Amino acid sequence: xxxxxxxxxxxxxxxxxxxxxxxxxxxxxxxxxxxxxxxxxxxxxxxxxxxxxxxxxxxxxxxxxxxxxxxxxxxxxxxxxxxxxxxxxxxxxxxxxxx
Numbered sequence: 001x002x003x004x005x006x007x008x009x010x011x012x013x014x015x016x017x018x019x020x021x022x023x024x025x026x027x028x029x030x031x032x033x034x035x036x037x038x039x040x041x042x043x044x045x046x047x048x049x050x051x052x053x054x055x056x057x058x059x060x061x062x063x064x065x066x067x068x069x070x071x072x073x074x075x076x077x078x079x080x081x082x083x084x085x086x087x088x089x090x091x092x093x094x095x096x097x098x099x
Contacts, residue, residue, distance in 0.1 A: 009064050023063045026053035051077055058087040
């Protein structure tokens with residue numbers, strides 16, 4: 001595990017897809033949700049890897065940097081998107097976040 005966290009691109013778990021492919025797959029699904037539910041509030045319940053991948057996508061981070069994001073159990077990450085600014089990270093890791 002420590003080798004994976006030191007270099008998640010070159011030390012993938014056995015059988016795991018390449019990190020860039022994982023981030024792309026999650027990002028594609030996230031973008032589809034934004035189109036399908038445009039103008040609506042959407043709740044995504046997911047494990048930490050998916051949350052990290054979405055954050056790396058919306059914050060334009062390299063995939064390897066996503067492991068620098070701590071995702072708490074039962075934490076809430078809130079993003080807002082609009083036509084002008086694309087994405088704003090409102091909060092991360094909070095519980096009972098209000099907007």
